[in-house]
Amino acid sequence: xxxxxxxxxxxxxxxxxxxxxxxxxxxxxxxxxxxxxxxxxxxxxxxxxxxxxxxxxxxxxxxxxxxxxxxxxxxxxxxxxxxxxxxxxxxxxxxxxxxxxxxxxxxxxxxxxxxxxxxxxxxxxxxxxxxxxxxxxxxxxxxxxxxxxxxxxxxxxxxxxxxxxxxxxxxxxxxxxxxxxxxxxxxxxxxxxxxxxxxxxxxxxxxxxxxxxxxxxxxxxxxxxxxxxxxxxxxxxxxxxxxxxxxxxx
Amino acid sequence: xxxxxxxxxxxxxxxxxxxxxxxxxxxxxxxxxxxxxxxxxxxxxxxxxxxxxxxxxxxxxxxxxxxxxxxxxxxxxxxxxxxxxxxxxxxxxxxxxxxxxxxxxxxxxxxxxxxxxxxxxxxxxxxxxxxxxxxxxxxxxxxxxxxxxxxxxxxxxxxxxxxxxxxxxxxxxxxxxxxxxxxxxxxxxxxxxxxxxxxxxxxxxxxxxxxxxxxxxxxxxxxxxxxxxxxxxxxxxxxxxxxxxxxxxxxxxxxxxxxxxxxxxxxxxxxxxxxxxxxxxxxxxxxxxxxxxxxxxxxxxxxxxxxxxxxxxxxxxxxxxxxxxxxxxxxxxxxxxxxxxxxxxxxxxxxxxxxxxxxxxxxxxxxxxxxxxxxxxxxxxxxxxxxxxxxxxxxxxxxxxxxxxxxxxxxxxxxxxxxxxxxxxxxxxxxxxxxxxxxxxxxxxxxxx
Numbered sequence: 001x002x003x004x005x006x007x008x009x010x011x012x013x014x015x016x017x018x019x020x021x022x023x024x025x026x027x028x029x030x031x032x033x034x035x036x037x038x039x040x041x042x043x044x045x046x047x048x049x050x051x052x053x054x055x056x057x058x059x060x061x062x063x064x065x066x067x068x069x070x071x072x073x074x075x076x077x078x079x080x081x082x083x084x085x086x087x088x089x090x091x092x093x094x095x096x097x098x099x100x101x102x103x104x105x106x107x108x109x110x111x112x113x114x115x116x117x118x119x120x121x122x123x124x125x126x127x128x129x130x131x132x133x134x135x136x137x138x139x140x141x142x143x144x145x146x147x148x149x150x151x152x153x154x155x156x157x158x159x160x161x162x163x164x165x166x167x168x169x170x171x172x173x174x175x176x177x178x179x180x181x182x183x184x185x186x187x188x189x190x191x192x193x194x195x196x197x198x199x200x201x202x203x204x205x206x207x208x209x210x211x212x213x214x215x216x217x218x219x220x221x222x223x224x225x226x227x228x229x230x231x232x233x234x235x236x237x238x239x240x241x242x243x244x245x246x247x248x249x250x
Numbered sequence: 251x252x253x254x255x256x257x258x259x260x261x262x263x264x265x266x267x268x269x270x271x272x273x274x275x276x277x278x279x280x281x282x283x284x285x286x287x288x289x290x291x292x293x294x295x296x297x298x299x300x301x302x303x304x305x306x307x308x309x310x311x312x313x314x315x316x317x318x319x320x321x322x323x324x325x326x327x328x329x330x331x332x333x334x335x336x337x338x339x340x341x342x343x344x345x346x347x348x349x350x351x352x353x354x355x356x357x358x359x360x361x362x363x364x365x366x367x368x369x370x371x372x373x374x375x376x377x378x379x380x381x382x383x384x385x386x387x388x389x390x391x392x393x394x395x396x397x398x399x400x401x402x403x404x405x406x407x408x409x410x411x412x413x414x415x416x417x418x419x420x421x422x423x424x425x426x427x428x429x430x431x432x433x434x435x436x437x438x439x440x441x442x443x444x445x446x447x448x449x450x451x452x453x454x455x456x457x458x459x460x461x462x463x464x465x466x467x468x469x470x471x472x473x474x475x476x477x478x479x480x481x482x483x484x485x486x487x488x489x490x491x492x493x494x495x496x497x498x499x500x501x502x503x504x505x506x507x508x509x510x511x512x513x514x515x516x517x518x519x520x521x522x523x524x525x526x527x528x529x530x531x532x533x534x535x536x537x538x539x540x541x542x543x544x545x546x547x548x549x550x551x552x553x554x555x556x557x558x559x560x561x562x563x564x565x566x567x568x569x570x571x572x573x574x575x576x577x578x579x580x581x582x583x584x585x586x587x588x589x590x591x592x593x594x595x596x597x598x599x600x601x602x603x604x605x606x607x608x609x610x611x612x613x614x615x616x617x618x619x620x621x622x623x624x625x626x627x628x629x630x631x632x633x634x635x636x637x638x639x640x641x642x643x644x645x646x647x648x649x650x651x652x653x654x655x656x657x658x659x660x661x662x663x664x665x666x667x668x669x670x671x672x673x674x675x676x677x678x679x680x681x682x683x684x685x686x687x688x689x690x691x692x693x694x695x696x697x698x699x
Contacts, residue, residue: 024345041321048325048332051349194256194277 001133002027002052003083003217006074008061008120009090011038013190014140016045017209018087018216023049030077032057032070033090053077061090062112064119071123083133085216086124088117089140093192094155106154113158118165125169129178136216138181139166143225145184146234149250170221181215182223186230203227253312254282254289263313265561266302267568268631269660269688271309279318283431287403289314292686295425297369298339301376302571303660304688305424311686314429316371322346323432330357330437331394336371336430343370343435347443354496360392360438366552371430376657377422377614380551381470381492383607386438388619390421390612397432401684405431410613419680422614424656426690428682442496445550448540451532455485455589455604458623459582462606465491472605476528477589477627478598485589487604488535492550510559517565517630524598531601567631571658572640574647575607577622584650585623588643592627595639599627615677618655626658637661656689664693 005022007015010031022029023046031046033039036058043056055077059070078084091113099106121139128135144152145159163182170180187193187202203226211226225231237250254276263273275296276282282289292311299306307313316337323333325346332343340359344366347357363378372378374396379388386392395409398420406428408417420427448468452461458473465471468491475487535541554560561569576584585604592598602625609621629636644666647654653670654662668674674693681690 024348026349044323045321048322048334049346051327198258 001082003085004028004078006030006086008032008088012089013205014208015089017205018212019046021213026050026052028053030055034060062116064116067120067123084135087138099154114161117162134177134219136179136219138216140183143184143186143230143234147238179219180221184225263299264306265300269304273313275313275315277318278314291684294687295429297372298367300368302658305656307688333434338370341366355439356443357437358440360386361389365555370433375425377617379619381472387610388612390614392436394434399429399431401682418613419615421612422617426681440494444495445492446495447492447543449488449490450540451535453486461489469493474601475604477592477602478525510562564630569628569630571628573626573655573658574652575622575624576650576652581623587646597629602627615673664696
């Protein structure tokens, strides 16, 4: 049976491309996002590309208290006998200076990028593990979570926390039918990074989405770096001795 | 006025890579469109930059890149009517066509150029045509409506019934009438995505017309000719004809197989290599008569798309494409003259494409196709030598009452193009005052003091 796709944070550039890759398979697709106009625009696009059912749910994913009701809605749209591929793709790029000085902003960033993300991951894991079919739960973290660095540690710590959580989930569900996939993109040219100057290390959202779709479909617990070369860059970054690292501005 | 945030610089923003002035690109989404009046003029919409010359360049101002406007609005699988934002590519539309209809038929692009990597906006702005012009006309014939964003903030719905003059000015109007935001396109129903193809070798271009006549009830027909052939085999080539059949879809690759990473420091394509390539290509068919094959549609329609960045193979100076159409009964004589001229110059291209174009018109004011024969070829940019050759080809085209294709052109003098296209004067009235392109600047360069 064709897998159903549920995307949390569907309006993100990468998530949009993942949904587009699933559309021609004509399974059920559920798009969850905060901006109703953007979601309507996306739903029309995915509906045109798919003859399967396409649903949209508007909600603020940073609000953990709304997750239970959200999942009920998601379940109501899904066929009971198809594998589910879930992707958590929402997040915000933190203005580090602002986070250091404004408590409310700091908390909101941590809530969006860490707390609500791991809460939703746990709720999804509980539900998917109880189902008959094999499933995949993919969460977009970041290479920024591999090591705390002075230039982006508020964002990096949130992502790092999610990474640690996913590690635990993967262990917990190791012998079961639920695959936990930790997706670590490097620099990607998306709406989130529109104001950045792009260089040779930058990847297209299409390429990253292709890697994500492949990992979700493989249904095996894993950590993927996308593009692949970030695995080796971060291996080095993680192992640079502190006394040397502290002399850099990274 | 300052450039808005988020602009990028791009060199070689047109496909021939012979025009190298760096361009300033602004990724344009719905928000940017709503702020159009605040953008510093002059402006020009930009798709995937597959135009060869300067019609997609705007060195004096901003290129509004339609890449973020890549959402499909609706696709009615009963009627085949597609409505989409102008940044949606023909490649994406083809993906939609893979799902069969309930009766086993498929939808397909009614007209497709030689690459699927063009945007809807670009296809309309150049009124592109393909191998089935005699039966289906050009792209504009299948466009039901265009949503046009003018530089003064107006958003106009244009069709044959509403804002009709602007509609026909925009088809083939090279983006000069404003920013194309959305397009409604009627797709064509076909029995399947399989193709039945027949190819025949001919030993002189004179044989082309008879083969074209014989193939009148095939959907697609085109000839690849060897423009470097010896004179007694002038314009020898392969004539191919094709039609859709209800065969199962063959395995195919959506994306390029190999990529050319950078332009080699000198152009490896010279007389010897081209001659050898052409001879090898033609020798695929050594028997007489029609040879059958059933390729998948991507290798039939888009052979060059398999090589990402093939245009870089022409080296740092890039290349010029030359395409003209010669009308009426004198057309074949004109084609012969063009080929003799090219032969004599010693400059040549990989295969040249020779097609018949029919009388169906989209009504686009500056639309290129007209009934007759069209020849298209590439020339490595050898500087003045190449420009002189192209000027001599212009003379033949003009003498035969034909015209060149601005999507391919980057150097025709304004007086020549004006002589070829008297419609240019009428078209001028519809140009948006805040839009321009390097092509248009070139067209006005002889009126400047």
